[in-house]
Amino acid sequence: MSGEAAPRRARRLPLAIRHSLITLGLVLTAIAFALALDRRLGDARLAGGIATLLMVPLVLYAVRAGFAPVLAMLRALAGTVTGYRDRDFSFSLSWKRNDEVGDLVSAHNELGTALREERQGLVQRELLLDTMLQNTPVAMLLCDPRGRIVYANIAARKLLNGGRRMEGRSLDALLESVPALREALERGGDGLFAVSREDDEDDVYHLARRRFTLNGRPHELFLLRYLTAELRRQEVRTWKKVIRVISHELNNSLGPIGSLAHSGAELLRRGEHGRLEEIFAGIEERTRHLDGFIRGYASFAKLPAPRVEDVGWPGFIERLRKHAEFRVDEPLPDVPGRFDPAQLAQALLNLLRNSHESGSSPEDVRLRVRRLAGKVSIDVCDRGSGMSEGVLSSALLPFYSTKRGGTGLGLALVREIAEAHGGRVALANRDGGGLVVTVVIPE
Numbered sequence: 273m274s275g276e277a278a279p280r281r282a283r284r285l286p287l288a289i290r291h292s293l294i295t296l297g298l299v300l301t302a303i304a305f306a307l308a309l310d311r312r313l314g315d316a317r318l319a320g321g322i323a324t325l326l327m328v329p330l331v332l333y334a335v336r337a338g339f340a341p342v343l344a345m346l347r348a349l350a351g352t353v354t355g356y357r358d359r360d361f362s363f364s365l366s367w368k369r370n371d372e373v374g375d376l377v378s379a380h381n382e383l384g385t386a387l388r389e390e391r392q393g394l395v396q397r398e399l400l401l402d403t404m405l406q407n408t409p410v411a412m413l414l415c416d417p418r419g420r421i422v423y424a425n426i427a428a429r430k431l432l433n434g435g436r437r438m439e440g441r442s443l444d445a446l447l448e449s450v451p452a453l454r455e456a457l458e459r460g461g462d463g464l465f466a467v468s469r470e471d472d473e474d475d476v477y478h479l480a481r482r483r484f485t486l487n488g489r490p491h492e493l494f495l496l497r498y499l500t501a502e503l504r505r506q507e508v509r510t511w512k513k514v515i516r517v518i519s520h521e522l523n524n525s526l527g528p529i530g531s532l533a534h535s536g537a538e539l540l541r542r543g544e545h546g547r548l549e550e551i552f553a554g555i556e557e558r559t560r561h562l563d564g565f566i567r568g569y570a571s572f573a574k575l576p577a578p579r580v581e582d583v584g585w586p587g588f589i590e591r592l593r594k595h596a597e598f599r600v601d602e603p604l605p606d607v608p609g610r611f612d613p614a615q616l617a618q619a620l621l622n623l624l625r626n627s628h629e630s631g632s633s634p635e636d637v638r639l640r641v642r643r644l645a646g647k648v649s650i651d652v653c654d655r656g657s658g659m660s661e662g663v664l665s666s667a668l669l670p671f672y673s674t675k676r677g678g679t680g681l682g683l684a685l686v687r688e689i690a691e692a693h694g695g696r697v698a699l700a701n702r703d704g705g706g707l708v709v710t711v712v713i714p715e
Contacts, residue, residue: 302331305327345373352380352384356384359391365381407426409427411424412495412496414494415492419442424439427496431496432450452466453479457479463478478496478499479494479495481493482495529559532558535547536551575685578611578612578689578692580612583609588609588617592621595621597637605643605648607643615692616711620639622685623686623709630656632656632706636653637652639652648712649710649711649712650711652708653702653706655704656707658706659707664699664701683697683709686709695711695712
């Protein structure tokens, strides 16, 4: 055999047997003492009485001495349990006997070891979490029900209090120096706000707020994310894309126009007038296309505020039918909607045109109007090719298009119109193929 010999374990003697043997020994000792007195005194009763009087204190002392270590260990266990309740897991006990108390002490020590390891792991995770929270660029504020700040990371201190600690301060008092943040909080929900700098530039932040219960009390967490640099990068990328799209479209139109004009001049020089009408028609077609392209950009950039009015749904839908083919699912609402009819018609015609261009058959292009809780949902559905996940996530962005020669303004204009009405737009692929675009506006 290899390896070190295992330590010898003491022979196990149960606690009940040990104390039974002690008691039996005392009883036999008392009987032997009584018999000895009886032989000496010749009186069994007198000998028994004397033996009893002498042995009772000895028995009590022996029992007390036998149980004393157990009682001491029980008191020690009670003390360590109290320490555990106070989250002090540093105690460890020792019991050399191999009995039930030893099993209890061993289980107690194993529990203490497990709790210490768990506590150490929790401390390490708390340190890691605190380090991450303190050094994240997102400013974080945690407030209690009274509006007192109970936690603020480094970014929040630098942003709102010159780098000084903020715990214990009132949030309302702190907001006196940041009126833009106060206005954002008063609006409710998540959103953007701008803080003016000394150089007349604005720093843009995104505010997110969440409510949750901590230690049985409601708290609110505020997250302030700096967006200026990111927005500037997005702005530069957008301008670059706009310039590329405009340059591409201008080249596609001006190139053919120049070529046609040159061909027309050559034909005039030769006196060949037969093809001039065809050349002029081509120039007119490219000019009309370029004009439509520029008008599309202008309508997106100069979208006026909607003129909301009460509009009956049946008449509004019939006017749409004059410009696009579609079917209406479900009965139209009896209650009139409140929207700008020209802008909403422009948005829905864009969606209907996209549905017809998606490869869907005309009879599968459908429109549905539903009343929800304080809102109206308008669905435009088709059975075309749908969109991939990547296209779905970017389809509403200005200048994003998967169509050859597309401007990327159709769906972006739909979103602008919906948001100008206080609504939103959502896109989703349909089961069985196709796409559904949902425009939600207030009722």
